Amino acid sequence: MKENMNISRRRLLASAGGAVAWASLGGVAMADDTTTPASKSNPGPVSAEKPLPDYAKWKNADSMIVHSANTIETRRTAFGSSGITPLDRLFVRNNVSPPAASIMDNPGAWQVEVSGVVKPRSFTVDELKTLGLASVAVVMQCSGNGRGYFPHKPSGTQWTVGAAGCVVFTGVPVKAVLAAAGGMAKGMAYMTSTGGETIPAGIDAKTVMVERSVPLSAMEDAILAWEVNGEPLPLAHGGPLRIIVPGYTGVNSIKYIKHLAFTKEQSPANIQQNSYRFSPVGVKGTPAHDSIWEMPPKSWINLPSDPKQPVKAGKVQISGVAMGGMHAAKTVEVSIDGGKSWHAAKFVGPDLGKYAWREFVFQADLKPGTYELASRTTNTKGQKQPKERLENNRGYINNSWLDHAVKITVA
Numbered sequence: 001m002k003e004n005m006n007i008s009r010r011r012l013l014a015s016a017g018g019a020v021a022w023a024s025l026g027g028v029a030m031a032d033d034t035t036t037p038a039s040k041s042n043p044g045p046v047s048a049e050k051p052l053p054d055y056a057k058w059k060n061a062d063s064m065i066v067h068s069a070n071t072i073e074t075r076r077t078a079f080g081s082s083g084i085t086p087l088d089r090l091f092v093r094n095n096v097s098p099p100a101a102s103i104m105d106n107p108g109a110w111q112v113e114v115s116g117v118v119k120p121r122s123f124t125v126d127e128l129k130t131l132g133l134a135s136v137a138v139v140m141q142c143s144g145n146g147r148g149y150f151p152h153k154p155s156g157t158q159w160t161v162g163a164a165g166c167v168v169f170t171g172v173p174v175k176a177v178l179a180a181a182g183g184m185a186k187g188m189a190y191m192t193s194t195g196g197e198t199i200p201a202g203i204d205a206k207t208v209m210v211e212r213s214v215p216l217s218a219m220e221d222a223i224l225a226w227e228v229n230g231e232p233l234p235l236a237h238g239g240p241l242r243i244i245v246p247g248y249t250g251v252n253s254i255k256y257i258k259h260l261a262f263t264k265e266q267s268p269a270n271i272q273q274n275s276y277r278f279s280p281v282g283v284k285g286t287p288a289h290d291s292i293w294e295m296p297p298k299s300w301i302n303l304p305s306d307p308k309q310p311v312k313a314g315k316v317q318i319s320g321v322a323m324g325g326m327h328a329a330k331t332v333e334v335s336i337d338g339g340k341s342w343h344a345a346k347f348v349g350p351d352l353g354k355y356a357w358r359e360f361v362f363q364a365d366l367k368p369g370t371y372e373l374a375s376r377t378t379n380t381k382g383q384k385q386p387k388e389r390l391e392n393n394r395g396y397i398n399n400s401w402l403d404h405a406v407k408i409t410v411a
Helices: 002-014 174-180
Strands: 022-025 028-031 064-068 071-074 111-115 121-124 134-141 164-173 190-195 211-215 223-228 242-244 257-263 298-303 314-323 329-335 346-348 358-366 369-379 406-410
Touching: 164 174, 164 242, 174 223, 174 257, 242 257, 298 329, 298 369, 314 329, 314 369, 329 358, 358 369
Parallel strands: 111 257
Antiparallel strands: 022 028, 064 071, 111 121, 134 164, 164 223, 190 211, 190 257, 223 242, 298 314, 314 358, 329 369, 346 358, 369 406
16 A cells, blocks of 8 residues: 555656557457557558558558557657647547447537536537637647556557647637536536447446546636647547547547536546556556546657667757646756756747647757767646656556657767
């Protein structure tokens, strides 16, 4: 118990988030507590053996790593330098196989039920569009991003940095929807969202359904989104309708949302009660462990980052991305000697708000040799990206700058 309490304290100081992987059963994906440890799959280009799935065929194949039909990673060198991740390069992570593509035939007719309010009712997407409009730039990041760096090789997809992206979602504020439903009923403590994935008959829905609860405070900037980066929200990213909970890990931004409830208790679904819990190595998650909600400060270098591609000696632009989690990234530093010394880097491009990441650059004059590049960021609340990861059973919330460092050769 003392060990659990210590881990909980460290997690709260880091203000963290997390992810879960899944295995197949009966045509749907099941909680990955049942899987065996995965290896770093498909390190090469998209291939005939691991092609892009039909619902994501429009992705830029050269920019993606296909781990499975429901787990597709962005290559470290493919993020671009604008601060916004192109939609055709944005990672894909589905806990359960997506619904049929036919739900996109008439996206305006998709309905979401709203309960735990004074006047429970359903809204179509077209009706939601009459209630208000908001856009928010957010880091969408799988809670297990960085899992591949944990030495005990937790089960699940061995993500490195590519289960993340920064995009702009557009929709209606959840607070406007709540007002249209007469306000919240008394005594509620959580906002609970349920996905619209199909659950086959004969399977206990609680074991596979994608339903997550977050504290009511998360509602402040939350939206029900039907658009991303100026385009209709595609099936691969939760279309026709997805809830976006800024600052929280991706699992909390439920795709294909069909039910938005304000509840007194957290969801009874396995994905809430046991998965996405911050538990010690070797211990399965339970409600006694912290839930994976908020993201911590994190950064990494994208270019140069290929150890097999020598860099020309001279002036080198070292660039990457930095996020502050629940608060804006304030500063970022770069090291070229594995953390022995640090240098202030500068942000480039527009500031899109506290939930977005910032592109950064540091110009170094590098002589021939081998260098270990690292970055670390500090947010406006003074929370600093740590050197070490917080060990945990499922490999969640890895924001260690040391894990994300890269070695390059300069010739």
